[in-house]
Structure formats: structure tokens, C-alpha cells
Amino acid sequence: MSNKVQKAVIPAAGLGTRFLPVTKxxxxxxxxxxxxxxxxxxxxxxxxxxxxxxxxxxGRGKRAIEDYFxxxxxxxMHLERHGKSQQLDALKEIARFGGIHFVRQREPKGLGxxxxxxxxxxxxxxxxxxxxxxxxxxxxxxxxxxxDIFEKTGSSVIAVQKVPREHLNRYGIVKGKExxxxxxxxxxxxxxxxxxxxPSSFGSIGRxxxxxxxxxxxxxxxxxxxxxxxxxxxxxLLMKKEDVYAYLYQGKRFDTGDKLGYIETIIxxxxxxxxxxxxxxxxxxxxxxx
Ligand code: G1P
Numbered sequence: 001m002s003n004k005v006q007k008a009v010i011p012a013a014g015l016g017t018r019f020l021p022v023t024k025x026x027x028x029x030x031x032x033x034x035x036x037x038x039x040x041x042x043x044x045x046x047x048x049x050x051x052x053x054x055x056x057x058x059g060r061g062k063r064a065i066e067d068y069f070x071x072x073x074x075x076x077m078h079l080e081r082h083g084k085s086q087q088l089d090a091l092k093e094i095a096r097f098g099g100i101h102f103v104r105q106r107e108p109k110g111l112g113x114x115x116x117x118x119x120x121x122x123x124x125x126x127x128x129x130x131x132x133x134x135x136x137x138x139x140x141x142x143x144x145x146x147x148d149i150f151e152k153t154g155s156s157v158i159a160v161q162k163v164p165r166e167h168l169n170r171y172g173i174v175k176g177k178e179x180x181x182x183x184x185x186x187x188x189x190x191x192x193x194x195x196x197x198x199p200s201s202f203g204s205i206g207r208x209x210x211x212x213x214x215x216x217x218x219x220x221x222x223x224x225x226x227x228x229x230x231x232x233x234x235x236x237l238l239m240k241k242e243d244v245y246a247y248l249y250q251g252k253r254f255d256t257g258d259k260l261g262y263i264e265t266i267i268x269x270x271x272x273x274x275x276x277x278x279x280x281x282x283x284x285x286x287x288x289x290x
Contacts, residue, residue, distance in 0.1 A: 001124055001125065001126060001211060001212060002124075002125050002126065003126075003151060003154065004126075004151075005051065005126050005127065005128055005147045005150055005151075005209055006050075006051060006052065006053055006125065007051065007053045007054075007055065007121070007122050007125055007126075007127040007128070008046040008049075008051045008053070008054045008055070008127060008128040008129070008130060008143070009055050009057065009115060009118040009121075009122065009127055009128070009129050009130075010039070010042055010043065010046070010054060010055070010056045010057065010129075010130050010131075010132055011057045011105075011111055011114040011115060011129070011131060011132060012027065012029045012039060012056055012057060012058055012062060012065060012132035013057050013058055013059035013062065013104070013105040013108060013114045014028065014108065014111075014132070014133075014257075015108055016028030016257075018257060018258065018259065019031065019257075019259070019262075025061075026064060027039075027058075027061065027062045027064055027065055028132075028133060028257065029042075029062075029065055029132045029133065030064050030065060030068065031256065031262065033135070033256070033265055033266055033269050034266060034269055034270060034273075035090075037068060038132070038133055038135060038256045039056075039065055039068070039132055040068070040094070041135045042130050042131075042132055042133075042134070042135065043056075043069070043097050043100065044097070045130060045135075045136060045141045045142065045143050046128065046130055046143060047096070047097050047098075048141045048144070049128070049141045049143040049144035049147055050144065050147070051128060051143070052098055053101070054097070054098075054100045054101065055100075055101045055102070055103060055118050055121045055122075056069075056100055056101070056102050056103075056132075057103055057104075057105055057114045057115070057117050057118060058102055058103075058104055058105070059104055059105045059106075059108060060104070062104075065102075066102055068094070069094060069097060069100045071095070072091065075091070076088065076091060079091070101121065103117050103118070103121065104117075105117050109228060109229050110223075110224075110226070110228025110229040110230055110231075111131075111228070111229075111230060111231045112218050112221050112228070112229035112230050112231040112232075112233065112234050113218075113228075113229040115129060115214070115218060115231055115234075116215065116218040116219065116229075119215045119218075122212060122215070123212070124212050125212060126150060126209060126210065126211050126212065127209070127210055127212075128143050128146065128147065128207070128208065128209050128210075129207070129208040129209075129210065129231075130143060130206065130207055131206030131207070133206075133255065133256045133257035134205060134206035134207070134253060134254065134255055134256070134257075135253070135254040135256060135265060136205075136207065136249070136251055136252065136253055136254075137251055137252040137253075137254070137268075138249075138250070138251025138252065139251075142159055142207045142249055142251060142253075143207055143209075145159075145247065145249065146158075146159060146207060146208070146209040146247060147209055149183070149209075149245060149247055150209040153243070153245060154211075155211065155242060155243040155244060155245055156208070156209060156210045156211050156213075156214065156235075156238060156242065156243075156244045156245070157208070157209050157244070157245040157246070157247050158174070158186075158189075158204050158207070158208045158209075158235065158244070158245075158246050158247070159204070159205050159206075159207040159208070159246075159247050159249040160174055160184075160202040160203060160204055160205060160246045160247065160248055160249065161202070161203060161205050161248070161249055161253060162201050162202060162203075162248075163201055163202070163203035164201075165195050165201065166195070167203070168193060168194075168195045168198040168201065168203065169192050169193060169194060169195065170192060170203070171192065171203030171204055171205075172189050172190070172191050172192070172203065172204040172230075172231070172232035172235070173189065173190050173193055173198045173199055173200060173201075173202065173203050173204075174186050174188070174189045174199070174200060174202050174203075174204065174246045175187055175188040175189070175190075175199035175200050176188075176200075176245075176246055179245075182247060182248040182249075182250070183245055183246070183247055183248070184202070184245065184246040184247075184248070185243060185244075185245055186239055186244045186245065186246055187239065188236065188239070189204070189232050189235050189236050189239070190232070191224055191225040191230045191232035191233065192225045192226075202246060202248070204232070204246075205249065205253050207249070208231075210238075211238075211242060213238060213241060213242055214234060214235070214238055217234040217235075217237035217238045217241070218231075218234040220234075220237060221233045221234045221237065252268075254268065267280070267284075
């Protein structure tokens with residue numbers, strides 16, 4: 001096993017049922033945060049963390065994701081002919097992500113099963129996993145922070161944040177012992193527990209670095225919460241074989257898979273854009289008075 005994390009797996013095969021009907025004909029990962037789809041920010045985080053080899057796990061109905069990361073020669077030439085340099089720069093931003101690999105999950109059998117589709121691609125190398133609908137914002141990318149821990153410990157590590165009690169049943173909740181600044185050595189993780197059964201208030205937030213031993217654990221994972229093969233259950237098996245850490249991520253996280261989270265993301269991004277900030281602030285103040 002190499003000590004460097006050079007591969008990332010981005011599961012983007014989910015059906016997006018929380019966003020129906022729009023996700024009937026478009027992938028939820030393509031929902032726009034103003035002018036870029038959610039998946040753009042997820043891939044960007046991996047690239048900004050030094051990863052060049054990215055595998056996206058998709059499924060039927062997700063072709064728009066492949067088109068987004070592909071070249072668009074007609075559009076590019078049209079923009080060149082008309083001297084639209086700003087728009088060309090927007091396309092170049094996507095081109096810098098390089099070649100992205102795609103594999104399809106044949107049936108929506110759960111997140112664990114989607115990650116298992118990456119086994120051949122990752123082989124005996126460690127890899128990062130970035131869930132396709134969480135966007136992170138921090139001066140150092142969240143995945144880079146996990147990679148730094150992996151390089152020190154040689155062990156798998158998952159990012160967690162404190163979750164309000166009423167949301168504990170939306171996350172994989174961890175239990176562990178403090179073993180460093182913002183670091184826990186885990187002894188348990190439970191997928192979407194009832195609040196009274198939750199082992200702590202720290203929830204996994206969709207960023208992970210794993211040793212390749214995760215794959216054999218995934219193969220031994222049976223259906224769990226929601227009748228799906230859960231990544232969380234495979235992580236619990238991994239803990240029996242190897243150390244697994246949780247890292248308390250201090251940056252911002254946006255859950256665009258949730259309607260309210262999606263709106264908050266757009267507002268936050270718009271408020272950072274100086275061409276929109278003042279007008280949007282004025283609009284928000286007016287709306288709040290109503
Ligand atoms: C998934 C994982 C869960 C994790 C969450 C983070 O759940 O199964 O363990 O805490 O992502 O967003 P999902 O949101 O896909 O239901």
C-alpha cells in the first residue's frame with residue numbers, strides 16, 4: 001500500500017428522491033449553486049487536495065455529469081470566435097480537473113455498494129471518498145486535512161462535526177476516545193440512530209480517507225439501515241481490523257441534498273460574490289420584515 005493518497009472516489013449514484021420531481025430527469029449532483037453544479041465543488045475539493053485520479057460512481061440517468069466534465073469543442077470555438085474570454089475561462093476551470101473516470105453502479109443498493117464499485121480502480125492504494133452532495137468551505141480543503149492525518153497515522157480517517165440532536169438520525173454517528181487535537185480513535189459508528197440510541201453527537205459529514213482494507217469489509221457488509229448496504233457498517237468492520245480515526249472538521253459544510261441546506265448554500269455563495277452582495281442583502285432584509 002502506498003503512503004500517498006492519489007485517488008478519490010465520488011459516489012454520485014443516488015436517486016435524489018428528496019428533490020423530486022426535478023431529479024426525475026436531472027441528476028441531483030447537477031443542481032446549480034448559482035452557475036456551477038454541486039458536483040463541480042466536490043471535484044474541485046479533490047483536485048485542490050492534490051488528487052489527480054478521480055473516479056465518479058454514477059448510475060442510469062446521470063449522463064449530464066459526464067457531459068459537464070467533458071470538452072465542448074463547438075461551444076469553445078463559438079466563444080473563441082466571439083472573443084468571449086470570461087466565458088472561456090469558465091470552461092477552462094472545468095478542463096483543469098483533467099480526465100475523470102466513470103463507473104456505473106448497476107442498481108441503487110446503497111452507498112457502501114457504490115464505493116465497492118471503485119475496488120478495481122483503487123486496487124491496493126489508499127483513497128479519499130467525497131460524497132456528491134456535501135460542499136465544504138475552509139482555507140485548507142477538508143479532504144487535504146484528512147490526507148494530512150492519514151499521512152501521519154497510516155490509518156483511515158473520517159470527517160465529523162457536531163450534529164444537533166434532532167438531526168442525529170440523518171448521519172453516521174461515531175463513538176471514540178480523544179487522542180489528539182480534534183482527533184478521536186473510534187470504537188463504534190452507527191448509521192442514522194434514533195437520538196436516544198446515538199453513541200455521541202458527532203456525525204460523519206461525507207469526507208473520508210480509507211486504506212484499501214475497506215473493500216474486503218464492504219464485501220462482508222449485509223443490508224443495514226433502510227435495507228441498503230451502508231458504508232457506515234463497513235467502517236464498523238474495518239475498526240475491528242485496524243485503527244480508524246475521526247477528525248473534528250472546523251470549516252463550513254453545506255448539505256445540498258436537503259432543500260433548506262440547498263437554499264442556504266446558494267445564499268452563502270451569493271453573499272460572497274461582490275456583484276450580488278449588496279442587492280441580495282437588501283432583498284433579504286426586506287423579506288425578513290414581511
Ligand atoms: C450518508 C451516509 C452517512 C453520512 C451522511 C453525510 O447518508 O450514509 O453515514 O453521515 O451521508 O452526509 P445520506 O445523507 O446519503 O443519507
